[in-house]
Amino acid sequence: MAALTAPIGLLAELTHRCPLACAYCSNPLDLVRQQAELDAPTWERIFREAAALGVLQVHLSGGEPASRRDLVEIVASARAADLYTNLITSGIGLTRERMVRLRAAGLEHVQLSIQDTEAASSDRIAGYAGSVRKHDVAKWTIELGLPLTLNAPLHRANADHAADFIAMALAMEAGRVELAHIQYYGWGLLNRAALMPTLAQIERTIDVVNEARSRLAGRLVIDFVLPDYYAEAPKPCMGGWGREVIVVTPEGSVLPCHAARTIPGLAFETVRARSLADIWTDGTAFEAFRGTDWMQAPCRGCANAERDWGGCRCQALALAGDAAATDPACALSPRHAAMRALAEAESAADPPEPQPRRFPQLVVD
Amino acid sequence: MIPRLRPGVRIHRDRVRDRWVLLAPERVVEIDDQAHAILARVDGTATVEVIAAALADEYEADAAEITSDAAALLGDLNHKGYVAWLR
Numbered sequence: 001m002a003a004l005t006a007p008i009g010l011l012a013e014l015t016h017r018c019p020l021a022c023a024y025c026s027n028p029l030d031l032v033r034q035q036a037e038l039d040a041p042t043w044e045r046i047f048r049e050a051a052a053l054g055v056l057q058v059h060l061s062g063g064e065p066a067s068r069r070d071l072v073e074i075v076a077s078a079r080a081a082d083l084y085t086n087l088i089t090s091g092i093g094l095t096r097e098r099m100v101r102l103r104a105a106g107l108e109h110v111q112l113s114i115q116d117t118e119a120a121s122s123d124r125i126a127g128y129a130g131s132v133r134k135h136d137v138a139k140w141t142i143e144l145g146l147p148l149t150l151n152a153p154l155h156r157a158n159a160d161h162a163a164d165f166i167a168m169a170l171a172m173e174a175g176r177v178e179l180a181h182i183q184y185y186g187w188g189l190l191n192r193a194a195l196m197p198t199l200a201q202i203e204r205t206i207d208v209v210n211e212a213r214s215r216l217a218g219r220l221v222i223d224f225v226l227p228d229y230y231a232e233a234p235k236p237c238m239g240g241w242g243r244e245v246i247v248v249t250p251e252g253s254v255l256p257c258h259a260a261r262t263i264p265g266l267a268f269e270t271v272r273a274r275s276l277a278d279i280w281t282d283g284t285a286f287e288a289f290r291g292t293d294w295m296q297a298p299c300r301g302c303a304n305a306e307r308d309w310g311g312c313r314c315q316a317l318a319l320a321g322d323a324a325a326t327d328p329a330c331a332l333s334p335r336h337a338a339m340r341a342l343a344e345a346e347s348a349a350d351p352p353e354p355q356p357r358r359f360p361q362l363v364v365d
Numbered sequence: 366m367i368p369r370l371r372p373g374v375r376i377h378r379d380r381v382r383d384r385w386v387l388l389a390p391e392r393v394v395e396i397d398d399q400a401h402a403i404l405a406r407v408d409g410t411a412t413v414e415v416i417a418a419a420l421a422d423e424y425e426a427d428a429a430e431i432t433s434d435a436a437a438l439l440g441d442l443n444h445k446g447y448v449a450w451l452r
Contacts, residue, residue: 006381006382008393052381053381054379054381054382056377056379056386056388056393057388057391057393082377084375084377084388086390086391108373108375108388109373109390109391111390111391145372146372146373147371147372147373147374147390149390149391175371175372175373175390175446176390176391176446178391217444218443218444218446220446221390221445221446223391
């Protein structure tokens, strides 16, 4: 029987609408449309239930959360529930006036994504000409006294700009920069061959990060994420299934991980039917991979089983064909060498044209 | 040296887990009662010595020892990005 812990973070996907079309978006391929989105009073109830359950931080995400006209109201209700309110945004849809209102509503941190350090490349990757406005959002964030994180999703086209991203973060007066190699789920998996960096690129980003961390300690927090395909050990995905993070999707489904819907056979419950606490405590999708009882060899009995929790279930499904298998990111997985070989082969070939993120096209007879 | 919490960092009582934490961008850090007593007096105007003297008075402890503990704690939190030095 797995010990039940209380979640620390709530990932609130307020909407799947987004003006950007990044080919590595972590949203599911089957995006939720606006008509199905939860209203602000329902989010208010979710925030109160989350705080009572033990959640300390809410990450207001999407899609682009600023696409919601009631974002200020939603932030105010998160703060009223005494949650630490973090806005994860592309910046598109924010004005200075709107940011003043968000700050007054209690917003505590802004995480701004930048697609590349050169405007033309940034706009090309995002599929949207918005890079200039993003810099305005960074400036307003600092002017209003809010802490800023620059989020730089790295992949083949921009991994060699890691040092420039750090310089950009310093110029913006960000307190933190996230140099996160993208992971290959959702749209990223679909476009993997176009996005996968080479091993040499990965090694250069590691060198840049190590040098900058020692130079900038106390001035800039640098978080770095390796892509699993080049890792030797799996990451403790979501801090372990059903252990630290609870995800609520735009239409109210409650998930242990934002990609969990790719796993067949799991039944997901909605906040419209049951409380967050009940779903977290005994929802079948949360119980499916909680703890270690579900594990197979080589995870079962492994000394790291309660450190990495077997890695990522969605990746195990995508690459090993079984969501209960060991994540191939682990050197002990029989699929590990094949995963690395796939990354090396794809990154060495000419990149195909990526398929931009978009809502399903309506079929008209 | 005057410490202050960096923007976006605040002390929070985690009632569900019965502990004090620092909440910061993408971070939650547990702090023990001694660290809480020090951080609760960090207001952007008090020096480390003033904070330590107040604590020594309140807990009838050795001021030099508390000054050294507080400087070590705040130095560590500065290194990790939670605390800034004003001068």
